[in-house]
Amino acid sequence: MTSKFSIGLAAKGAGWHAGADAVGSFAPQDPAAWAKLAQAADEAGIDVLTIEDSLAPLGTSASFDSFMLTNWLAPQTTRIGLVPTATTSLLEPFHTATAVATLDYTSEGRAAVRLRTGGFASESAAVGREDTLGNIREARALPTEEFERLIADRFGEGVEFAEVVRLLWDSWEDDAEIRDLATSRFIDRERIHNPEFTGKHFSVFGASITPRPPQGQPPVFSLAHTHTPYRFAAVTADVVLITPETEGTLEEIRAALAAGASAVDRQGSPLKVWVDYNILIADADDADDDAAARLAELDAAGGEFVSDAGLIAGTAEQVATRILELRDTGIDGIRVRPLVTDRDTEAFISEVLPKLRDGGVEVAEGANLRERLGLVPAANRFVATPPFTANAASVTASTEEISA
Numbered sequence: 001m002t003s004k005f006s007i008g009l010a011a012k013g014a015g016w017h018a019g020a021d022a023v024g025s026f027a028p029q030d031p032a033a034w035a036k037l038a039q040a041a042d043e044a045g046i047d048v049l050t051i052e053d054s055l056a057p058l059g060t061s062a063s064f065d066s067f068m069l070t071n072w073l074a075p076q077t078t079r080i081g082l083v084p085t086a087t088t089s090l091l092e093p094f095h096t097a098t099a100v101a102t103l104d105y106t107s108e109g110r111a112a113v114r115l116r117t118g119g120f121a122s123e124s125a126a127v128g129r130e131d132t133l134g135n136i137r138e139a140r141a142l143p144t145e146e147f148e149r150l151i152a153d154r155f156g157e158g159v160e161f162a163e164v165v166r167l168l169w170d171s172w173e174d175d176a177e178i179r180d181l182a183t184s185r186f187i188d189r190e191r192i193h194n195p196e197f198t199g200k201h202f203s204v205f206g207a208s209i210t211p212r213p214p215q216g217q218p219p220v221f222s223l224a225h226t227h228t229p230y231r232f233a234a235v236t237a238d239v240v241l242i243t244p245e246t247e248g249t250l251e252e253i254r255a256a257l258a259a260g261a262s263a264v265d266r267q268g269s270p271l272k273v274w275v276d277y278n279i280l281i282a283d284a285d286d287a288d289d290d291a292a293a294r295l296a297e298l299d300a301a302g303g304e305f306v307s308d309a310g311l312i313a314g315t316a317e318q319v320a321t322r323i324l325e326l327r328d329t330g331i332d333g334i335r336v337r338p339l340v341t342d343r344d345t346e347a348f349i350s351e352v353l354p355k356l357r358d359g360g361v362e363v364a365e366g367a368n369l370r371e372r373l374g375l376v377p378a379a380n381r382f383v384a385t386p387p388f389t390a391n392a393a394s395v396t397a398s399t400e401e402i403s404a
Contacts, residue, residue: 004374005361006274006333007353008083009041009345012052013063016278017339019302026342028063031072037345038073041080044349045363047372048081049073050114050221050335055090056122067099074107081110081369083221086161087118089154090127093164093202097210101169104213109368112219113165115236117151117158140226148228152396155232159392160199162220162236167195169217170380171207193382215370217378217387223276225308228395230260235390238375239272241335245310250275250329264395268388269376274333275326278305280313280340281347298339309337316351323352324359332374 013028014020027033041049053066063069066084073082082103086096096113104111124130139150176191197204222237224230225247233240240257244250254273261271282291291313299305312322323334338344357363366372376387 004332004364005327006047006272006364006373007045007356007361008048008050008274008333008335009046009348010050010052010276010335010337011037011341011345012337013341015340015344016307016337017298017302017305019298019300020340022301023298024340024342026340028341031064031069033342034064034069034073035076037341038077038080038082040345040349042077044353046080046349046353047333047364048083048112048335048369050083051085053085054087054118054120054123055126056120067103070111071103071106074103074110077107077110079110081112081219081372082107083112083114085114085116087116087123088158088161089118089129090123091161093161094168094204094208096161097165097168097208100165100218101208101210101213104215104218109214109370111213111215112221112369114221114223115158115162116223117154117232144227147226148396151228155228156396157201158232159235159395160197160201163199163392164195164197164202164204166217166220166381166386167197168204168208169213170382170386171195172210172212173380173383174212174216177211212380215368215378216380217370219370219373219375224257227256227260230257231264231395233257234261234264234266234271235392235395237271238269238370238387239274239333239373241274241276243276243309246308250326250331254331261390264390264392266388266390268386270388272332272373272375274335275331276309276335276337278307278309278311278337278339279319279344279348279352280311281319281344281352282313282315284315284317295339305339307337311339316347316355319348320352320355320359323356324361327359327361 014024014026038049051066051069070082070084100111100113139147171193173191176187178188179186192207194207195204219238220236221239222233223241224233225243242253244253280291280294312319364372378387379385
């Protein structure tokens with residue numbers, strides 16, 4: 001069978017295992033290493049390259065600013081979507097909106113952005129912000145209702161952030177730039193719209209300084225683990241990344257996502273659902289021993305592997321088989337996280353990807369990233385109906401309140 005199944009590569013420094021710095025040879029401080037990685041993924045037909053980013057080290061090697069890096073990679077690639085990471089509790093939506101719009105121009109319609117609310121004390125400390133969450137991993141062990149109360153304000157801020165970004169992208173109509181020499185007008189002011197947004201966390205009156213991006217609305221990604229983030233994704237995102245095995249079965253999470261989308265009354269284009277998995281690809285010979293040995297070597301170098309996402313470890317054949325099984329459940333895509341950036345990415349591209357193509361996973365066609373991801377064209381919300389609408393106020397209502 002053939003299918004529209006998207007494939008993303010998630011790059012995080014030397015790798016998603018803390019021991020990757022010691023075991024692998026990827027040099028995250030070398031721009032040439034990032035160019036080589038992006039070009040290999042681009043030539044292989046991988047749909048998006050996401051770059052992790054934070055204002056504080058999160059147990060991994062040093063890296064570059066994801067917005068600067070993706071803009072630098074844009075002219076060195078031709079097809080792949082480029083996805084920097086924006087932390088909504090630490091950045092400003094105006095600057096993020098113009099940065100992503102600029103990337104959409106430099107990449108000629110291949111920009112996207114992953115929104116994360118941020119939840120680590122070290123990140124807040126990096127900008128002198130009061131930490132209200134404490135240890136996020138410990139907080140997640142709290143009862144659902146108590147945890148949701150704790151994160152409500154952070155996600156409320158994230159919802160406003162996303163709303164302002166989307167308003168700014170639409171603040172110029174596509175044909176606002178007229179360059180009319182006869183009247184000496186560069187723009188048609190009737191086609192510029194001020195967001196005039198006032199919220200609890202952000203107030204933005206004027207239009208963007210950057211014209212509407214080539215895609216209109218570059219795709220927005222969100223990684224979600226539980227009920228409030230599911231509702232956050234339904235209100236803000238085009239693509240949600242979920243983590244089966246660590247947060248429940250795939251069926252349970254999809255049911256929770258559907259309930260979340262219903263709770264916020266999402267109308268229009270449905271949320272694309274991708275799974276997020278770490279990958280470790282072993283040599284074909286003596287695969288079980290090799291996979292175990294590689295993980296043991298990484299654990300010895302960086303400590304026992306702990307992740308918010310599941311791990312697919314095995315030969316290329318075993319990894320491809322598992323991904324095709326996931327594809328056959330009807331999900332829209334997968335984002336893979338190589339435990340060691342250079343080794344596991346190279347093996348994924350050269351050994352796993354051909355098996356996925358043989359299994360019917362086609363290279364997506366389309367004039368821009370939205371089309372290749374199967375997203376509908378993004379009409380301008382100031383003059384037409386946007387791709388989707390939702391009730392932002394419902395994001396931070398407790399799951400108990402929504403169920404009542």
